[in-house]
Amino acid sequence: MKKSIALFDFDGTISTIDSVTYFYKFLYKCNLHYFINNYILCSLHILLYRIRLISYLPLKEYRLDVHTSRFNDVELKMLATEFYSKYFSGILNPKALERIQWHKNQGHDVWVISASYDFLLNDWSAENGIKLIANRTVKKKYKRYIDGKDVNFEGKLEYLKLHVNLDVYSEVYAYGDSEGDNALLSVAHFKYYKPFRN
Numbered sequence: 157m158k159k160s161i162a163l164f165d166f167d168g169t170i171s172t173i174d175s176v177t178y179f180y181k182f183l184y185k186c187n188l189h190y191f192i193n194n195y196i197l198c199s200l201h202i203l204l205y206r207i208r209l210i211s212y213l214p215l216k217e218y219r220l221d222v223h224t225s226r227f228n229d230v231e232l233k234m235l236a237t238e239f240y241s242k243y244f245s246g247i248l249n250p251k252a253l254e255r256i257q258w259h260k261n262q263g264h265d266v267w268v269i270s271a272s273y274d275f276l277l278n279d280w281s282a283e284n285g286i287k288l289i290a291n292r293t294v295k296k297k298y299k300r301y302i303d304g305k306d307v308n309f310e311g312k313l314e315y316l317k318l319h320v321n322l323d324v325y326s327e328v329y330a331y332g333d334s335e336g337d338n339a340l341l342s343v344a345h346f347k348y349y350k351p352f353r354n
Contacts, residue, residue, distance in 0.1 A: 158326045158327055159265075159324060159325050159326055159327075160259075160262065160263075160264040160265070160325060160326065160327035160328070160329065161264060161265040161266075161267065161320065161322070161325045161327070161328055161329070162256070162259040162264050162265070162266045162267070162329040162330075162331070163267050163268075163269055163316065163328065163329065163330040163331070163340055163344065164252070164256065164266070164267070164268045164269070164330075164331045164332075165268075165269065165270060165312075165331060165332040165333060165334070165336075165337045165340065166268050166270035166272050166277060166290075167270065167271070167272055167333075168333040168334060168350075169249075169252060169331050169332055169333045169337075169350075169351075169352065170248060170249060170252040170253070170256070170268070170352075171247045171248060171249065172247055172248070172249050173247050175244075175247060175272050175276050175277070176272055176273065176276065178243070178247060179236070179239055179276055180194060180219070180223045182235075182239050182243065183223055183224075183235065193222050193223060194219065194222070194223070197222050198215065198218055198219055198222060201214060201215040201218045201219075202215060213306055213308075216302075216306070217301060217302055220273075220293065220300055220301075220302065221299050221300050221301070224293075224300050225295065225298060225299055225300045228295065229295060232275055233275055236275045236276055236278075236279070237279060239276070240276075240279045240280060244279075244280060249352045251351075251352040252331075252352045255331070255351075255352070256284070256286070259329070260285070264327075264329070265287070265325075266285075266286050266287065267286070267287045267288070267289065267316070267319075267320065268281060268286055268287070268288050268289070268290070269289045269290075269307060269312045269315065269316055269340060270288070270289070270290045270291075270307060271290075271291060271306060271307050271308035271311075271312070271336060272290050272291065273290055273291050273292075273293060274288065274290040274291065274292050274293075275293065276290075277290050287319075289307060289312075289315045289316060289319060290307055291303075291306060291307050292304065308336040309335070309336050309338070309339055310339045312336070312337065312339055312340045313339040313340055313342075313343065316340065322343060327345055327346070328343060328344045328345050328346070329344055329345070329346045329347075329348070330343070330344035330346070330347050330348070331347075331348045331351055331352075332347075332348075332349060333349065333350045333353075337349075
C-alpha cells in the first residue's frame with residue numbers, strides 16, 4: 157500500500173496574504189502607529205537589506221522584536237487567538253483548502269512547513285488536524301527572538317527531516333510559492349509552484 161505525504165508552505169500558498177504582516181497590523185489600533193513601528197523604527201534595517209548588506213533574516217527578527225516584545229508569552233498567545241478567531245479565515249485560499257481536504261480524504265499525511273510563527277498557526281493547524289513546523293520564538297529579558305534556525309530555504313527541509321522520515325513515503329507532494337520553498341519542493345515526486353493563483 158502506498159504511503160503519501162503532502163507538504164505545504166503557508167504564506168502565499170495556503171494564505172492569500174502574508175500572515176505575519178497582517179498580524180502586526182492587527183496589533184495596532186492606528187495605521188499610523190503601525191507605519192511608524194514597521195517602517196521608521198526599522199528604517200536602518202530596511203536600508204541595509206535593500207542595499208544587500210544584510211540578509212532578510214536580521215530585518216525579520218528586528219521587526220519581530222519591535223512589534224511583539226512589549227507582550228509576554230501569555231499576552232502574545234491571547235492576541236494570536238483573538239486574531240485567529242476574527243480574521244484568520246479571511247486570508248485562506250479556498251483552492252488550497254480544497255487541496256488539503258483532498259489529501260486528507262486520500263489518507264495522506266499533511267504537514268505545513270512555514271517561515272511564519274507557531275503562535276499564529278498553532279490554532280489553525282490543530283483545529284484542522286494538520287501537523288505544523290513553524291518558527292518558534294523566545295523572549296529573553298526584553299527582546300523576542302526566533303528560537304533556532306529560520307524555517308525557510310534549506311531550514312524548511314532540515315526541520316522537516318528532524319520530524320519526518322521521508323524514506324517511508326512512496327509519494328511526496330509539495331506546494332510552495334517562493335524561493336524559500338525550493339528546498340522543500342526538491343524532495344517531492346509531485347511539486348507545485350504557485351498552484352492556487354488565479
